[in-house]
Amino acid sequence: MNRRDFLRCCAAGAGLLLWPGVGRTAVLAQTGITQRRVVVVGGGMAGATAAKYLRLWGGAGLEVVLVEKNPTYVSNIMSNLVLSGTRTLSSLNYGYATLSSKYGVVVKQAEVTAVDGQAKTVTLSDGSRLSYDRLVLAPGIRFDDAYGLTQADYAGEFPHAWQAGPQTQKLRDQLASMQNGDTFLMTIPTKPYRCPPGPYERACLVADYLKSSGRGNCKVVVLDENPSIQAEPHNFNLAFTQTHAGIIDYRPGTTNIQVDKVNRTISFTQGGAAQVINAKVINVIPPHRAGVVAEMAGVANSAGGRWAAVDVLSYESTAVPFIHVIGDASATTQPKAGHIANQEAKVCADAIVRLLQGQQPDPAPVTNSACYSPITATTASWLTAVYQYDRSSKTMVPGGAGVVEAASISSKNFNQMNTWFTTLMSDSFA
Ligand SMILES: Cc1cc2nc3c(=O)[nH]c(=O)nc-3n(C[C@H](O)[C@H](O)[C@H](O)COP(=O)(O)OP(=O)(O)OC[C@H]3O[C@@H](n4cnc5c(N)ncnc54)[C@H](O)[C@@H]3O)c2cc1C
Known part of the structure; x- marks a missing residue:
């Protein structure tokens, strides 16, 4: 190894030791947040998006650890096309390498087996324990017998x-x-x-x-x-x-x-x-309900409710402070959908960054959802909705044009569906 290689190696190593990924994420801002850690549980549509945007908006001083039990995420969106033979299952695989290399998210492949909301720690299946300043639960769903x-x-x-x-x-x-x-x-x-x-x-x-x-x-x-x-x-x-x-x-x-x-x-x-x-x-x-880790954390339970009640300004649990729940596991007036999971993740990430800076969450968040439905192997319809925060009911209600469905089932919609899907998945995973 020559001197130049040795110095390059040391610099990269120091970066990894001090702050994983920082050497590769020079674009991240200094936001004034330092020495804080957010743990995100579940690397699906909601969790992957939250991890990415927490780093982008929280900046280099916010450590984000994403804990996901599987090495690869398989998209539910488009999976009905696997049944009809139009797509392969492998075409729906998404990995976590970009979240790690581009944004410096610390990705841990493990299952969260316990949450202690008092001590603010989570326990992983490898026996290790992680402390957090804020915890984001995005575990999706589990199914009833x-x-x-x-x-x-x-x-x-x-x-x-x-x-x-x-x-x-x-x-x-x-x-x-x-x-x-x-x-x-x-x-x-x-x-x-x-x-x-x-x-x-x-x-x-x-x-x-x-x-x-x-x-x-x-x-x-x-x-x-x-x-x-x-x-x-x-x-x-x-x-x-x-x-x-x-x-x-x-x-x-x-x-x-x-x-x-x-x-x-x-x-x-x-x-x-x-x-x-x-x-x-x-x-x-x-019938399904919030993923089991939401019950472990005490934010949802099988007796009282299937989903985790949250304040939709921040997605913080109304039952346990410093724990946020996003995606299908949360109880909101918005549909349980991947596009909405992506939107909830961004509202949540923004709120957490503000809270860590001593500010209040945005008082008037807006989310939107588009959903294309293939009807045949070459045609599709679509549905789109915009939701706005309603101060009196403290819920997200359809706003603006409300909920709109396509007036026609067409092959043009099928092509647009592929563009929409690719864009959504890259916003969440790349
Ligand atoms: C057939 C089908 C078609 C669909 N089509 C559309 C569509 O066209 N448009 C649309 O917007 N939505 C669609 N959806 C809905 C969409 O897939 C879900 O709403 C979305 O995946 C919810 O995201 P999530 O992050 O909450 O959950 P998920 O995407 O399920 O992710 C949860 C993740 O958490 C991980 N996890 C759970 N527990 C733990 C733990 N204890 N420790 C570590 N990791 C854990 C899981 O492994 C998983 O990766 C479709 C769903 C289906 C089934």
């Missing part, structure tokens, strides 16, 4: 595939093995659930795949526990009654859903009548 099925059933013969990953591939394989005339049966839990248009989108793509692969005599039965279509009613009604007429059989207001695993039947009640359907593929989307 429901309708006679357990976690082992979901991982086995009855995948919900409502968390993209191995279950998505399994459901894809089950779908691919259907014979012409078979039935695909899916269920939708009572709202609020993850991604309001997602189940209807899934029904459309499954129907499209079956039809376009010469299995037009198949049926896609949708048992909805809700009284009606929960998102884009105009578009999905059109898709069910025209685009996929004769294949999709949509049944709102179903109750008493029960799966018979042995006979592969589902019994349920609709309009006061008890019914039973036999299905080749059974895809229940079970």
